[in-house]
Amino acid sequence: MRIGIDLGGTKTEVIALGDAGEQLYRHRLPTPRDDYRQTIETIATLVDMAEQATGQRGTVGMGIPGSISPYTGVVKNANSTWLNGQPFDKDLSARLQREVRLANDANCLAVSEAVDGAAAGAQTVFAVIIGTGCGAGVAFNGRAHIGGNGTAGEWGHNPLPWMDEDELRYREEVPCYCGKQGCIETFISGTGFATDYRRLSGHALKGSEIIRLVEESDPVAELALRRYELRLAKSLAHVVNILDPDVIVLGAG
Structure with a gap:
């Protein structure tokens, strides 16, 4: 077993x-x-x-x-x-x-999806985990690429690209636990989604509760989701330019 x-x-x-x-x-x-x-x-x-x-x-x-x-x-x-x-x-x-074998969770996702999941058979796979935090893993030909320092794919601690004025303010207000400002994780993790909604509405809700409001056509929740989608797209655009993966897999924590 x-x-x-x-x-x-x-x-x-x-x-x-x-x-x-x-x-x-x-x-x-x-x-x-x-x-x-x-x-x-x-x-x-x-x-x-x-x-x-x-x-x-x-x-x-x-x-x-x-x-x-x-x-x-x-x-x-x-x-x-x-x-x-x-x-x-x-x-x-x-x-x-x-013996217990440990691996980065996003690397596990990348390999799993490349072998028999949503990216089965793809040569280059970039797999994103969005949960409390935000990370990613890379698989080449069904094998994890971990890099020389074991941190390949840790795209959540790159800065959000092409920040607008509100995102620059957000960067100052919501520092990352790593000690830097403007990390992708602070914007597009589940925690970041909830934080942005709280900034817009003044109410603290879980991500699932915000999505229920979106389904009810709540304008503030819809705005928070549109902002989230744009930030995710901007963040992935950098990956496409550098790695040019065959498939990007989005996973939840």
Whole structure:
């Protein structure tokens, strides 16, 4: 049995697959924000739940919103910032008493979609994950391209291109957790979408609630969505100019 873990900024999810790839079990729990040890315990709980439900012991692989530095062996560039600087794979392996294989979640998406998903058979795939944060991965011929520093595709920390006056103000008001201003992630993550709506309306809503208002033809929600779509298109235009992918896959966190 194979156990997969998706660690996100809001939720952590487990899936258990049989030998033929069939789903045996699936469950999610809230991600304990800003608590490294409790994050490990949540993952251990999910693995235990999967093994209890199936009566089998499984190998464990995991996608994380960051990467393991090939030089230091610790996590870097994670928007779940409490993971940064930690030997996450080693600590998790010790807790689960087995090898745990970690990879960037967007790289996992890129390979999955290139092998048998929306980009099956494509030579060059750029896969975007939009959730609490925003990241991306690159696959060439069905294999992840991670780069020399393990950060290929981390386009969410490039600056938003061609900013208008309001976006320049937004950049000043909403700094990125990385310490810079104007990062794409601050504009087009789910968090960024909700932040922009709050700036326009004065009301704090979740992204799903804003979309319900769009479906009801609420003018402020419609404006927020149009602004979001334009920012996403501008951000992807740079990728097209540099990488010229055969397929761009959009995924949600």
